[in-house]
Amino acid sequence: MISVRNLIKSFGKLRALDGVTVDFHPGKSYALIGPNGSGKTTLIKSVLGMVIPTSGDIVVDNEPVMNHWHYREKIGYMPQIGRYPDNMRIGQLFDMMRNIRKNPPLLDEELIDAFRLNELVDKRMHTLSGGTRQKVSAALAFMFNPPILFLDEPTAGLDPVSVELLKDKIQKEKEAGRLLIITSHIMSDLDDLATEVVYLQEGRIRYNNTIDELKDITGESKLGKAMAKMIRGLEHTHFPPQGGTKGGVILNDVL
Amino acid sequence: MNLLKFHTTLVLCLTGISVCAKTILVDPAGSTKSIKQAITQAAAGDTILVKPGIYREGNIIVNKPLVLIGEGRPVLDGDRKYEILTIHASNVTVSGFRIISSGVSSVNDLAGIGAINTDRLVIRDNEFAETYFGIHISNSRNSIIENNRLSVSARSEYETGNGIHLWQSTQATIRNNHVTGHRDGIYFEFVTNSRIEGNTCERNQRYGLHFMFSHDDEYHRNIFRENGAGVAVMYTRNVTMTYNLFEKNWGNSVYGLLLKDISDSKVTSNRFIQNTIAIYMEGTSRTEFSENIFSSNGWGIRLQASCDANTFTRNNFMRNTFDFATNGTLVLNSINGNYWDKYQGYDLNKDGIGDVPYRPVNMYTMVVERIPTAVLLWRSFLVFLLDRAEKVFPAVTPENLKDEYPNLRPHDLST
Amino acid sequence: MTRVIKYVFYDILRTRFILLYTLFLLVSTIAMFQLDTDTGKVILSLMNIVLMVVPLVSIVFSTIHFFNSYEFIELLLAQPVNRKIIFLGEYFAVAFSLCFAFVAGVGLPMVLYGADASGFTLLYSGIMLTLVFVSLAFLSSVLTRDKAKAIGIALLFWFYFSLIYDGLLMWIIYTFMDYPLEKITLALVSLNPVDLARILMLLQLDISALMGYTGAFYKEFFGSNLGLIFSSLVLLVWIVIPVWGALRIFTKKDL
Numbered sequence: 001m002i003s004v005r006n007l008i009k010s011f012g013k014l015r016a017l018d019g020v021t022v023d024f025h026p027g028k029s030y031a032l033i034g035p036n037g038s039g040k041t042t043l044i045k046s047v048l049g050m051v052i053p054t055s056g057d058i059v060v061d062n063e064p065v066m067n068h069w070h071y072r073e074k075i076g077y078m079p080q081i082g083r084y085p086d087n088m089r090i091g092q093l094f095d096m097m098r099n100i101r102k103n104p105p106l107l108d109e110e111l112i113d114a115f116r117l118n119e120l121v122d123k124r125m126h127t128l129s130g131g132t133r134q135k136v137s138a139a140l141a142f143m144f145n146p147p148i149l150f151l152d153e154p155t156a157g158l159d160p161v162s163v164e165l166l167k168d169k170i171q172k173e174k175e176a177g178r179l180l181i182i183t184s185h186i187m188s189d190l191d192d193l194a195t196e197v198v199y200l201q202e203g204r205i206r207y208n209n210t211i212d213e214l215k216d217i218t219g220e221s222k223l224g225k226a227m228a229k230m231i232r233g234l235e236h237t238h239f240p241p242q243g244g245t246k247g248g249v250i251l252n253d254v255l
Numbered sequence: 256m257n258l259l260k261f262h263t264t265l266v267l268c269l270t271g272i273s274v275c276a277k278t279i280l281v282d283p284a285g286s287t288k289s290i291k292q293a294i295t296q297a298a299a300g301d302t303i304l305v306k307p308g309i310y311r312e313g314n315i316i317v318n319k320p321l322v323l324i325g326e327g328r329p330v331l332d333g334d335r336k337y338e339i340l341t342i343h344a345s346n347v348t349v350s351g352f353r354i355i356s357s358g359v360s361s362v363n364d365l366a367g368i369g370a371i372n373t374d375r376l377v378i379r380d381n382e383f384a385e386t387y388f389g390i391h392i393s394n395s396r397n398s399i400i401e402n403n404r405l406s407v408s409a410r411s412e413y414e415t416g417n418g419i420h421l422w423q424s425t426q427a428t429i430r431n432n433h434v435t436g437h438r439d440g441i442y443f444e445f446v447t448n449s450r451i452e453g454n455t456c457e458r459n460q461r462y463g464l465h466f467m468f469s470h471d472d473e474y475h476r477n478i479f480r481e482n483g484a485g486v487a488v489m490y491t492r493n494v495t496m497t498y499n500l501f502e503k504n505w506g507n508s509v510y511g512l513l514l515k516d517i518s519d520s521k522v523t524s525n526r527f528i529q530n531t532i533a534i535y536m537e538g539t540s541r542t543e544f545s546e547n548i549f550s551s552n553g554w555g556i557r558l559q560a561s562c563d564a565n566t567f568t569r570n571n572f573m574r575n576t577f578d579f580a581t582n583g584t585l586v587l588n589s590i591n592g593n594y595w596d597k598y599q600g601y602d603l604n605k606d607g608i609g610d611v612p613y614r615p616v617n618m619y620t621m622v623v624e625r626i627p628t629a630v631l632l633w634r635s636f637l638v639f640l641l642d643r644a645e646k647v648f649p650a651v652t653p654e655n656l657k658d659e660y661p662n663l664r665p666h667d668l669s670t
Numbered sequence: 671m672t673r674v675i676k677y678v679f680y681d682i683l684r685t686r687f688i689l690l691y692t693l694f695l696l697v698s699t700i701a702m703f704q705l706d707t708d709t710g711k712v713i714l715s716l717m718n719i720v721l722m723v724v725p726l727v728s729i730v731f732s733t734i735h736f737f738n739s740y741e742f743i744e745l746l747l748a749q750p751v752n753r754k755i756i757f758l759g760e761y762f763a764v765a766f767s768l769c770f771a772f773v774a775g776v777g778l779p780m781v782l783y784g785a786d787a788s789g790f791t792l793l794y795s796g797i798m799l800t801l802v803f804v805s806l807a808f809l810s811s812v813l814t815r816d817k818a819k820a821i822g823i824a825l826l827f828w829f830y831f832s833l834i835y836d837g838l839l840m841w842i843i844y845t846f847m848d849y850p851l852e853k854i855t856l857a858l859v860s861l862n863p864v865d866l867a868r869i870l871m872l873l874q875l876d877i878s879a880l881m882g883y884t885g886a887f888y889k890e891f892f893g894s895n896l897g898l899i900f901s902s903l904v905l906l907v908w909i910v911i912p913v914w915g916a917l918r919i920f921t922k923k924d925l
């Protein structure tokens with residue numbers, strides 16, 4: 001479980017995160033949504049330890065994130081753009097990652113098989129298409145059976161067949177009780193993969209509840225429509241900075 | 256008959272001393288135990304043969320023509336008090352001894368062997384150790400000093416005198432000696448028509464060779480290495496120096512060869528290797544420098560403005576930090592036909608001679624001349640740029656100091 | 671860390687730039703040996719390359735490489751591993767590959783054509799300068815997030831140490847020429863790694879001239895191994911301090 005408490009991150013004058021408090025629970029799948037510059041990436045990077053928060057706490061399974069790195073054994077991360085050293089072979093990349101992860105005995109190679117990456121182990125990174133690199137990123141994220149998965153735009157740039165393969169895999173891991181945090185601009189994907197919605201705007205959490213709840217309140221059957229309706233509603237009102245389930249309650253009042 | 260016999264003996268005695276000269280044996284175990292005793296007994300022309308042993312006899316004075324021969328290298332010990340051998344006669348030969356521990360006195364110039372007013376003195380095959388002066392000769396003619404080894408382990412130049420010191424002499428030959436640790440290795444003052452050849456002077460406190468007012472002398476095939484101040488040649492005319500090696504004379508004001516007020520001389524076929532300044536010259540005129548090798552020196556030649564009418568030709572300048580330095584702008588010397596490894600010109604007509612002149616005075620040399628500390632920036636990019644700028648717009652370097660016919664290849668100088 | 675170093679090292683060795691750099695050094699060195707029979711003159715010409723080109727290439731290439739590897743470094747940081755390990759791994763990989771290129775380009779022909787002590791000093795200086803300027807490059811890279819700005823800082827470092835510093839030094843020497851400044855100038859020289867490497871070479875090529883320098887202190891310094899030991903130590907400081915500073919900044923930096 002990831003627990004974020006009153007997280008503030010400033011870049012100079014800009015407040016990227018302005019008091020974020022949120023919990024992510026195992027077995028649930030979160031869609032992290034927000035407009036560009038809303039703080040999504042900063043939030044993910046804070047949890048991954050790439051961004052050092054100005055104040056606030058992040059705890060992953062009882063281990064504080066600040067100045068620690070062991071907790072990241074539990075996290076698989078699929079970046080939005082996977083860029084790798086040009087002349088590195090896929091096989092070398094996997095070998096290096098396994099080495100960094102201290103060569104665990106149990107490896108999840110389902111995606112490697114599904115994407116047929118085994119046939120490409122000797123290919124160098126600069127010879128790969130963007131889609132293939134994305135497959136490599138996905139395979140790496142799942143390889144070490146992490147209980148927590150961060151997937152940043154996982155389906156972007158993938159061909160339709162691969163998108164389905166990846167979605168099946170995500171679905172499977174969700175059912176296996178992993179904690180998933182997914183960002184995507186494709187609402188239909190999130191509709192399939194996520195159970196919860198965390199909506200960020202201007203560094204604050206504006207909505208945090210299940211997708212079903214959101215659909216109920218808005219009376220829409222599609223996540224995309226429901227989101228659009230909610231965002232329009234938000235624009236006409238002021239919310240207290242605090243997120244959490246209360247957001248849903250307030251939203252009820254608005255609508 | 257008797258008269259005839261007498262005549263024969265007389266003739267033989269007059270023509271060659273060997274016939275009637277006798278040999279006196281000095282032996283600690285024999286009847287004549289001291290050299291002094293033997294000299295008293297000896298007649299002119301006798302030979303004194305000294306057997307192995309240590310002879311502490313204070314100051315031994317040789318006042319008649321004698322041949323002193325050490326057999327099995329007997330030791331003459333001066334007990335740090337006396338001049339060991341003092342020679343006042345002509346036709347004296349001293350050889351085969353080990354001469355140690357003379358007295359130290361800068362007033363009396365005590366020596367291992369001192370000689371005054373002699374003719375045809377021969378000092379050969381001796382070893383000198385810890386003598387104040389090694390060999391000190393004055394007012395003599397036709398001296399031969401060869402195959403001696405002189406060494407001192409003094410710490411400063413004030414604790415020791417010169418190795419081979421000649422004053423007011425003529426027609427001396429100094430050959431194949433080895434001098435180390437003395438103040439000056441070989442010292443000449445008012446010594447004329449003499450030859451110094453095949454000697455090695457190294458690690459002496461001051462100069463390997465130091466001579467003044469010594470005209471018409473020749474120096475061949477000597478080695479001067481790692482001496483405190485190199486070699487100094489001063490106030491002299493008509494000197495010839497050939498095939499000598501000047502090596503590793505390092506330090507501030509240390510010169511491979513210092514020339515001061517020299518004229519009508521020749522410095523040819525010498526090698527100057529790794530000296531701080533290979534040749535420093537002031538007041539030098541009409542002297543020829545040819546077929547020398549200047550290699551890996553700090554400065555090849557440092558020429559003061561007081562020099563004129565000297566010629567430098569067919570020399571090889573290689574790997575020197577600075578080939579040529581001068582404090583003047585007006586140059587009255589000729590430096591044509593040398594090889595300079597820094598020359599970057601071309602040879603279109605393929606005659607082996609560069610088509611554009613070479614200017615051996617580097618711009619930065621002039622800077623270092625004024626500010627010695629600036630040598631620390633040598634070979635930096637900044638200095639490289641300054642040097643290029645100077646080559647395009649000459650401002651500091653003397654315009655007419657140039658080699659009009661620089662050789663493209665090193666001259667073949669076998670030494 | 672070794673696995674990271676190994677694969678990043680392999681990767682850099684195959685980049686076109688490093689191949690060209692190696693080739694350039696190889697061709698120039700061989701050409702110099704072919705054109706000139708005097709090894710001393712070859713060493714002199716190579717010295718200019720070592721003092722000018724090697725630092726420039728090292729600092730610019732390392733800075734560009736750092737920014738090109740940004741996403742990859744991010745991915746590595748999402749793994750359970752200390753930031754320091756990643757940073758130092760990158761440093762060593764870049765430094766080793768540039769040293770390798772230099773040794774292959776200059777050292778190999780030098781050994782083939784026969785090198786003396788000054789040749790080995792040259793190789794040593796080149797390797798030390800490579801390490802110093804990679805170190806400075808990593809410092810410039812963490813000082814800013816902007817690639818162009820970082821390259822600007824890197825070029826400024828190079829320009830400063832290659833030219834500006836010596837200009838200032840010359841000015842000081844000229845202005846205070848009547849004062850005994852020997853120790854001070856020597857100290858000032860050691861504040862510049864390029865000058866130090868140059869002094870190391872001067873100790874080989876121009877020892878006769880340096881010995882003509884006033885003062886017993888200098889004679890002792892230049893005449894013994896003291897000069898070599900001193901300059902090596904200071905160069906080592908020049909390698910360690912910038913990379914240490916960069917590491918400190920990097921561990922607290924937001925990516």
